[in-house]
Amino acid sequence: MTDLPLLQIHARPGVGMLSGTRSFPEAAREALADPQLRRNLGHATATIRGKRAKVVAELTDWEQLRDSGRAIKVATMVELDTHLERLEERVTAAGGVVHWAADADEANAIVTRLVQATGHREVVKVKSMVTQEIGLNEALLAAGIEAYETDLAELIVQLGDDLPSHILVPAIHRNRAEIRRLFLRTIPDVDPALTDDPRALAATARRHLRGRFLSAKVAVSGANFAVAETGTLCVVESEGNGRMCLTLPETLITVMGIEKVIPSWRDLEVFLQLLPRSSTGERMNPYTSLWTGVYPGDGPQEFHLVLLDNGRTSVLADEAGRDALNCIRCSACLNVCPVYERTGGHAYGSVYPGPIGAILSPQLTGIEDNASLPYASTLCGACYDVCPVKIDIPSILVHLRAEHVETNRRTHRVPTPEAVAMAAAAWTMRDAGRWRRAQQSSRLGRLLGGRGDKRQGLIRSLPGPLRAWTGARDAPRPPAETFREWWARERGAP
Numbered sequence: 010m011t012d013l014p015l016l017q018i019h020a021r022p023g024v025g026m027l028s029g030t031r032s033f034p035e036a037a038r039e040a041l042a043d044p045q046l047r048r049n050l051g052h053a054t055a056t057i058r059g060k061r062a063k064v065v066a067e068l069t070d071w072e073q074l075r076d077s078g079r080a081i082k083v084a085t086m087v088e089l090d091t092h093l094e095r096l097e098e099r100v101t102a103a104g105g106v107v108h109w110a111a112d113a114d115e116a117n118a119i120v121t122r123l124v125q126a127t128g129h130r131e132v133v134k135v136k137s138m139v140t141q142e143i144g145l146n147e148a149l150l151a152a153g154i155e156a157y158e159t160d161l162a163e164l165i166v167q168l169g170d171d172l173p174s175h176i177l178v179p180a181i182h183r184n185r186a187e188i189r190r191l192f193l194r195t196i197p198d199v200d201p202a203l204t205d206d207p208r209a210l211a212a213t214a215r216r217h218l219r220g221r222f223l224s225a226k227v228a229v230s231g232a233n234f235a236v237a238e239t240g241t242l243c244v245v246e247s248e249g250n251g252r253m254c255l256t257l258p259e260t261l262i263t264v265m266g267i268e269k270v271i272p273s274w275r276d277l278e279v280f281l282q283l284l285p286r287s288s289t290g291e292r293m294n295p296y297t298s299l300w301t302g303v304y305p306g307d308g309p310q311e312f313h314l315v316l317l318d319n320g321r322t323s324v325l326a327d328e329a330g331r332d333a334l335n336c337i338r339c340s341a342c343l344n345v346c347p348v349y350e351r352t353g354g355h356a357y358g359s360v361y362p363g364p365i366g367a368i369l370s371p372q373l374t375g376i377e378d379n380a381s382l383p384y385a386s387t388l389c390g391a392c393y394d395v396c397p398v399k400i401d402i403p404s405i406l407v408h409l410r411a412e413h414v415e416t417n418r419r420t421h422r423v424p425t426p427e428a429v430a431m432a433a434a435a436w437t438m439r440d441a442g443r444w445r446r447a448q449q450s451s452r453l454g455r456l457l458g459g460r461g462d463k464r465q466g467l468i469r470s471l472p473g474p475l476r477a478w479t480g481a482r483d484a485p486r487p488p489a490e491t492f493r494e495w496w497a498r499e500r501g502a503p
C-alpha cells in the first residue's frame with residue numbers, strides 16, 4: 010500500500026522543464042523573426058493536420074468515440090485514488106515494484122537510485138514527456154549516468170543539445186538539411202556522402218542506435234496508459250525503438266503521471282482508436298506494447314513503476330481546470346493552433362507546448378510561474394474542435410486568465426495600469442449618464458484617426474502609454490455618432 014496520502018498532498022512540482030526563463034511574448038517575438046522556423050512549422054503542421062482529417066473522416070462514430078473518451082477520463086478522475094491503488098496492487102502481484110513520487114526531485118532520486126542499484130551507468134530511453142517534465146536526463150547525468158534517447162526525433166533533439174518543440178514530433182522545428190548537417194557533425198563514422206533523403210537519415214540513426222539497444226541493461230520509459238484492473242502498462246509508438254527498450258534490457262523503469270491510469274481494458278479500446286488518428290493520423294499505431302509486471306525468461310526481469318504527482322493533485326482540486334488532466338498527449342491541438350503554428354514550441358518555455366501546454370503548465374507550476382501562457386491564444390476554439398477527449402481548452406484559458414488577474418490584484422499593492430483602466434471602465438459603465446458622456450467624449454479619439462488610415466477607419470498608433478496597445482494591433486476610429494444618437498435621429502427619442 011502507498012504511504013502517500015493521495016489527493017490530499019497538493020504537492021508543489023519540482024522545477025524540471027515546466028517553466029521557461031522568458032515570458033511567452035518575449036520568446037514568441039524571437040521565433041516570429043525566424044522565417045525558416047515558420048516554414049518548417051507550417052509545412053509539418055499542415056501535413057499532420059491533413060492526415061488526421063482524412064482518417065477521422067473514415068469513422069462514422071467519431072463524435073461518439075470522443076464522448077466515450079471524455080466520459081471515461083472524467084469518471085476516472087473522480088475516483089483516481091481508488092484506481093491508482095488498484096493499479097499498485099496488480100502491478101505488485103505481477104512481480105513489479107511501485108514507487109510514489111510527490112515531485113520531480115523525488116522521482117529523479119528514485120530512478121537514479123534504481124539505476125545505480127543495477128551497477129550500470131547507461132540507460133536507453135523510450136520517448137516520454139513526463140521524464141522531460143522532471144528533467145530526468147539532467148538528473149541522471151549529474152549522478153554520472155548517461156541516458157540515450159532512442160526515438161528518432163528525440164535523438165535529433167539530444168544530439169543537437171536542443172529542446173523539444175512539439176509533443177509528438179519534438180524536432181518539428183528542424184528540416185532535413187539541418188538534420189543531415191547535425192548527423193554529420195555528431196554521429197561517429199557517418200558516410201560524408203550522406204544525403205538529406207529521409208530514408209538515408211533514418212538508416213543512419215538506426216545504425217547508430219542498434220548498438221545501444223543490444224548493449225543496454227536498463228531502460229526508462231513513460232506510459233501512454235496503465236490499466237488498473239490488470240496492472241498492465243501500455244506504450245504506443247511508430248519506430249519500434251520502444252519495443253526494443255521494453256523487451257531487451259534486464260531492468261525496466263517506467264515513470265508515469267498519475268493521470269494516465271484507466272480502469273479497464275474496455276476503456277483502452279476507446280483510446281487506442283482515438284489516439285493514433287488524432288496524433289500521427291494513422292488508423293492504429295505501428296507498435297502497441299503492453300506488459301504486466303515481469304514474466305520469467307521473457308523480457309526485463311525487474312520492473313519498477315514510478316507514479317508521479319508533481320502538481321497533478323493541485324490541478325485535480327480545481328474543478329474548472331482539472332479537465333487538463335484528461336489529455337492523452339495526441340498533439341492535435343498543437344497542429345491546428347494558429348499561435349503554435351507561427352511561434353513553435355520553444356516560445357512556451359515548457360515541455361508542454363501549444364494549447365495543452367498553455368493550460369497544463371500554469372496549473373502544474375502555479376499561475377505565477379507561467380503567467381503569460383494563458384494569454385498565448387486567440388481563443389478561436391480550433392483546439393476544442395479537434396481534441397479527442399473534448400477538453401474545453403478555451404474555457405480553461407479564460408479561467409486561468411481570471412485567476413491571474415485575481416492573483417495580481419491580491420499581491421500588487423499598487424494596481425497595474427490595466428487594473429486601473431478596467432476599474433475606470435466598470436465605474437463608467439455602471440451609470441447610464443456616465444456612459445453616455447464617455448461615449449460623447451470618445452469622439453475626441455476621431456482626431457487620432459488622422460494618425461492612421463482614415464479610409465479603413467483605423468488608428469494605427471495611439472500616443473503615450475496607449476502606444477503599447479496599438480504596437481501589436483489596430484484600434485478602430487470612434488464613429489461620428491453613438492448608437493443611441495443614431496436611434497434618436499432615426500426613430501425618435503426612446
Ligand code: SF4
Nearest residue numbers: 336337339340342396
Ligand atoms: S488537449 Fe486534447 S488535442 Fe491537445 S494534446 Fe491533449 S488530448 Fe490531444
